[in-house]
Amino acid sequence: MNTACPSCDTKLAEDPDFCPYCGHLLIDGTEAHCKNHSTKAGVGVCIICAEPVCDSCAVRRKGRTFCPEHGNVHVEREWALVYESSDISDAELAKEVLTEAGFTVVGRDFTPIGYVWDGAGDSAFSRSNLNKRAKIFVHLQEYDPATEALNEWAAGK
Numbered sequence: 063m064n065t066a067c068p069s070c071d072t073k074l075a076e077d078p079d080f081c082p083y084c085g086h087l088l089i090d091g092t093e094a095h096c097k098n099h100s101t102k103a104g105v106g107v108c109i110i111c112a113e114p115v116c117d118s119c120a121v122r123r124k125g126r127t128f129c130p131e132h133g134n135v136h137v138e139r140e141w142a143l144v145y146e147s148s149d150i151s152d153a154e155l156a157k158e159v160l161t162e163a164g165f166t167v168v169g170r171d172f173t174p175i176g177y178v179w180d181g182a183g184d185s186a187f188s189r190s191n192l193n194k195r196a197k198i199f200v201h202l203q204e205y206d207p208a209t210e211a212l213n214e215w216a217a218g219k
């Protein structure tokens with residue numbers, strides 16, 4: 063199966079019920095009732111928790127759908143911001159915690175100047191020079207479990 067999402071044109075590998083990139087519903091809304099209103103038809107799916115939302119619950123940002131709970135999660139492409147800090151060593155620790163817990167993690171900033179915390183060209187100097195916060199992203203649908211892992215880590219610190 064090699065279809066594309068009719069809303070955002072992302073290639074869909076299988077035959078999913080919704081587009082994981084933008085939350086466009088690919089089945090009838092009556093088969094995907096709102097996570098908060100069990101009788102209301104879904105109009106989209108939250109790209110963070112993968113739960114359907116109805117017309118009054120859906121939060122739309124840049125053509126993508128979120129539930130009210132995840133309406134403020136910062137996303138970039140297929141990544142969700144799970145942690146940020148101005149303290150690089152703190153961010154490094156958080157990243158280690160997530161990596162050890164099995165999450166795929168990127169530490170970077172998606173600004174047009176292409177600042178990359180991971181990888182070549184980065185240095186303590188460039189960081190302080192740009193006065194950037196270290197940002198840690200995980201895959202969209204790993205946001206909740208990753209947040210939970212970080213909360214456990216913070217509680218045990």
Ligand SMILES: [Zn+2]
Pocket residue numbers: 067068069070071072081082083084085086
């Ligand atoms: Zn889509």
Ligand SMILES: [Zn+2]
Pocket residue numbers: 108109110111112113128129130131132
């Ligand atoms: Zn959600």
Ligand SMILES: [Zn+2]
Pocket residue numbers: 096097098099102115116117118119120
């Ligand atoms: Zn609802």
